[in-house]
Amino acid sequence: MNKTMPPEFYQLLEEIQAVDFVLVELTLYLDTHPDDYEAIQQFNHYAKQSKTLKKQYEKSYGPLKQYGASYSTYPWSWDDTPWPWQV
Amino acid sequence: MYTQTKYYYPYHSPFDPCKPIKVKSYETPPNLYMGFQPPSLPQFQPREALYHGTLWPALFSPYPGKREVVDNE
Amino acid sequence: MWYYEKKLQYPVKVSSCNPRLAKYLIEQYGGADGELAAALRYLNQRYTIPDKVIGLLTDIGTEEFAHLEMIATMVYKLTKDATPEMMKEAGLAPHYANHDKALFYHNAAGVPWTATYIQAKGDPIADLYEDIAAEEKARATYQWIINLSDDPDLNDGLKYLREREVVHSQRFREAVEILKEERDKQIYF
Numbered sequence: 647m648n649k650t651m652p653p654e655f656y657q658l659l660e661e662i663q664a665v666d667f668v669l670v671e672l673t674l675y676l677d678t679h680p681d682d683y684e685a686i687q688q689f690n691h692y693a694k695q696s697k698t699l700k701k702q703y704e705k706s707y708g709p710l711k712q713y714g715a716s717y718s719t720y721p722w723s724w725d726d727t728p729w730p731w732q733v
Numbered sequence: 734m735y736t737q738t739k740y741y742y743p744y745h746s747p748f749d750p751c752k753p754i755k756v757k758s759y760e761t762p763p764n765l766y767m768g769f770q771p772p773s774l775p776q777f778q779p780r781e782a783l784y785h786g787t788l789w790p791a792l793f794s795p796y797p798g799k800r801e802v803v804d805n806e
Numbered sequence: 807m808w809y810y811e812k813k814l815q816y817p818v819k820v821s822s823c824n825p826r827l828a829k830y831l832i833e834q835y836g837g838a839d840g841e842l843a844a845a846l847r848y849l850n851q852r853y854t855i856p857d858k859v860i861g862l863l864t865d866i867g868t869e870e871f872a873h874l875e876m877i878a879t880m881v882y883k884l885t886k887d888a889t890p891e892m893m894k895e896a897g898l899a900p901h902y903a904n905h906d907k908a909l910f911y912h913n914a915a916g917v918p919w920t921a922t923y924i925q926a927k928g929d930p931i932a933d934l935y936e937d938i939a940a941e942e943k944a945r946a947t948y949q950w951i952i953n954l955s956d957d958p959d960l961n962d963g964l965k966y967l968r969e970r971e972v973v974h975s976q977r978f979r980e981a982v983e984i985l986k987e988e989r990d991k992q993i994y995f
C-alpha cells in the first residue's frame with residue numbers, strides 16, 4: 647500500500663530543517679563563543695520556534711523522536727513510513 | 734581582489750603525453766582568513782542559511798566546479 | 807546518550823537513478839575522510855581533550871552522523887531501483903555480488919573502512935590539527951565528487967556538505983586559539 651506525502655508535509659519539514667539548521671550553527675558558534683549574549687538570545691528564540699513547529703508536525707505526521715522525547719499516538723506510529731531516506 | 738579560487742601555471746614539458754592543462758586551480762575558503770570569528774556578523778535568514786550551508790555570508794564558500802584551462806592549440 | 811530524530815538535516819534530492827555516482831559517493835560513507843570516520847574521530851577524541859572544547863567535539867561529531875545519513879540517503883536513492891544490469895554497467899557488479907543493494911562501509915575502490923583512518927594522539931593540539939586537516943580533506947573529496955557528477959540535485963546536497971566542512975574547520979581553528987589562551991587579551995563586546 648503506497649501513500650504519498652502531501653506538499654504541506656515537505657513545506658513544514660523544510661521549515662523545521664531551516665530553523666534547526668540555525669540552531670546547529672549557533673550551537674557550534676556558542677561552543678567557541680560562550681559569552682556572546684546576543685547569540686544566546688537568538689538561540690533561545692529559535693529553540694522555542696523549533697518546538698512549536700515540531701509540535702505542529704507531530705500532530706499531522708507522527709513522532710520525530712523516540713525514547714519519550716516525543717509523545718506517542720495510538721496506535722504506536724513510530725514505525726510508519728516514510729523514513730527520512732525514503733522521503 | 735579577494736577570490737576563493739587561486740590559479741597557477743604548472744611547468745609543461747614537450748614530452749607530456751596528455752593535452753596540457755595550462756592553468757590549474759585550488760580553493761582557499763574563507764575559514765583560512767577569518768581568524769576567531771567576530772561577534773554580530775551579518776546573517777542569512779533561516780531558509781537561506783540552510784541552502785547556503787552556513788548562517789554567515791562571511792563563511793560561505795561557493796564551489797562551481799573545477800575551472801581549468803586546457804590548451805587547444 | 808543520543809536521541810534519533812526522524813528527519814534529515816537537509817532536504818536531499820537526487821535527479822536520476824545513477825548507480826555510478828553512488829559508487830563514487832560511497833567514498834564519503836566508508837572512506838578515510840568520510841562522515842563515519844569524522845563522527846568516530848571526534849566522538850572518541852573528546853574523552854581526553856581539555857574541558858573547554860569537549861562540547862565542540864561532541865556537537866560536531868553528532869552533526870557528522872546527520873551527514874552520514876544524508877550520504878546514505880543519496881546512495882540509497884541513486885541505486886534503489888537499479889537493475890543488476892545497471893549495477894554491472896556502473897562497475898558495481900563486485901559490490902552487488904557481495905551485498906546486493908546494501909550499503910557497506912567501504913570507499914569508492916571497495917576497501918573496507920578501518921580504524922586506522924582516525925587518530926587519537928591524546929595531545930590536544932595534535933588532535934585538533936588532525937581534525938582541521940580531516941575537514942579540509944573531506945572538503946576536497948566533496949569537490950572531486952562534484953567534479954565527477956552531472957546530477958544538479960545531488961550536487962546541491964554535496965555543496966551543502968562541503969560548506970559544512972568549511973564551518974567545522976573554522977570552529978576547530980577557534981578551538982586551537984582557545985587552547986592557546988592568548989586570545990583572551992582581545993575583548994569582543
